[in-house]
Amino acid sequence: MTTSILTPVDGRVEGYDALLALDHAHLLHPQHHPADHAEALIFDRGEGAVLWDVRGHRYLDGLSCLWNVNVGHGRAELAEAGAAQMRRLAFVNSYVGSSNEPAITLAARIARLAPGTHLNTTFFTTGGAESSDTAFKTVRRYWALRGQPGKVKVISRTNGYHGTTIGATAATGLPVFHPLWGPPAPGFVIVPPMDVDAIEAAILADGPETVAAVIAEPVQGSGGVYPPPADYFPRLRALCDRYDVLLIADEVITGFGRTGTSWGLDHWGVVPDVISFAKGITSGYQPLGGIIISDAIRDVIYDQPPAQRWWHAYTYSAHATCCAVAHANLDLIEREGLVARAGALGERLVAGLAPLAGHPAVREVRGFGLMAAVEFTAGAVPGGGGALAKAMRDRGLFTRYRNDTVMFAPPFVTTDAELDELLGITRDSVRAVTGE
Numbered sequence: 001m002t003t004s005i006l007t008p009v010d011g012r013v014e015g016y017d018a019l020l021a022l023d024h025a026h027l028l029h030p031q032h033h034p035a036d037h038a039e040a041l042i043f044d045r046g047e048g049a050v051l052w053d054v055r056g057h058r059y060l061d062g063l064s065c066l067w068n069v070n071v072g073h074g075r076a077e078l079a080e081a082g083a084a085q086m087r088r089l090a091f092v093n094s095y096v097g098s099s100n101e102p103a104i105t106l107a108a109r110i111a112r113l114a115p116g117t118h119l120n121t122t123f124f125t126t127g128g129a130e131s132s133d134t135a136f137k138t139v140r141r142y143w144a145l146r147g148q149p150g151k152v153k154v155i156s157r158t159n160g161y162h163g164t165t166i167g168a169t170a171a172t173g174l175p176v177f178h179p180l181w182g183p184p185a186p187g188f189v190i191v192p193p194m195d196v197d198a199i200e201a202a203i204l205a206d207g208p209e210t211v212a213a214v215i216a217e218p219v220q221g222s223g224g225v226y227p228p229p230a231d232y233f234p235r236l237r238a239l240c241d242r243y244d245v246l247l248i249a250d251e252v253i254t255g256f257g258r259t260g261t262s263w264g265l266d267h268w269g270v271v272p273d274v275i276s277f278a279k280g281i282t283s284g285y286q287p288l289g290g291i292i293i294s295d296a297i298r299d300v301i302y303d304q305p306p307a308q309r310w311w312h313a314y315t316y317s318a319h320a321t322c323c324a325v326a327h328a329n330l331d332l333i334e335r336e337g338l339v340a341r342a343g344a345l346g347e348r349l350v351a352g353l354a355p356l357a358g359h360p361a362v363r364e365v366r367g368f369g370l371m372a373a374v375e376f377t378a379g380a381v382p383g384g385g386g387a388l389a390k391a392m393r394d395r396g397l398f399t400r401y402r403n404d405t406v407m408f409a410p411p412f413v414t415t416d417a418e419l420d421e422l423l424g425i426t427r428d429s430v431r432a433v434t435g436e
């Protein structure tokens, strides 16, 4: 313990150095490596698309933190909705014979928002990975109850990200996540992305009678922002129908407006059998996720004797406070027209980044809706995406990178002036790291 350097004020620890020392001593971070935290930013507050750290430095939030703070920071009405619900009833369990109003009305609201007519039933989780695992168990259970217990395999795609629980890790198509954790969950097959033929080959390898579902993000996000070809999802839907394989849309990033439509798959008029969601449902103000299942899946699950019930559960499923905050978040998105705003901002973002594609060190600029990425040619820039992200951070723009790719997904409330500032910092930073 390094308590000697602390200056507690009203129970809080004041001072960047003191906080950083405590962080190093006690906090294990997601994807932890100590080197990443040597000069960690310690954030203190946010407003709209802007974050401030404890040293008073201002940063544009280039990724809505983790693709989730879609309505921007510091939205008092979300805090008030949460506080009001906590004062009334913060939590009650949603297990057998128990329910609560915010969860009931939110599930009904999601059924209205869901595409098509047959996605009407939601199970709530607290995040994306729990949603992935819930989806995998559910599609397997569905086929077993339909008399096909051999249909267990889940096909996913390279560059896909579905979370880091054991099941979600197995479906995640980013190799770094795989080898460290002992035996992987069986029954997962990862195929090349954006290639429907590769999925067909995987289905036929051991036969459709072994395959439960395909899971896909409408636009691959954390893997580096890869939008699909226009015919990809219509073809994938038809393929799944042909072989009696369910389609799970992982809308954890794209759900609730990120691409300028309610759902990512709306762009291609495709309706999946299961939607998994998280992030944008509460804009990160409370942890909440879930899966929306088709009526066909629901009917099979509901139509069982008690001993054969759906033995799946989380303590915090249908959490009353999280659901109340989700309602307030969706109210705000509707009232402020933020889905359309995300679409318009996305066009401005992608158009503003596009000229960078002509830079000799840049391999590709990609974008779709309010998601974009700049990828350097491998080896063209010492330090790759990490160097660019650092240069941006030094200039007041906070975002994330993977290998040679830096990603953008600012809040839907980013102003035009802030977006132009983001683009300016990006251009300056590319110049800086390429030595121009």
Ligand SMILES: Cc1ncc(COP(=O)(O)O)c(C=O)c1O
Pocket: 066, 126, 127, 128, 129, 130, 132, 161, 162, 163, 164, 217, 221, 222, 250, 251, 252, 253, 278
């Ligand atoms: C598409 C997608 N699915 C699942 C997840 C996992 O979500 P969580 O980190 O809430 O478990 C993420 C997280 O970034 C994601 O982007």
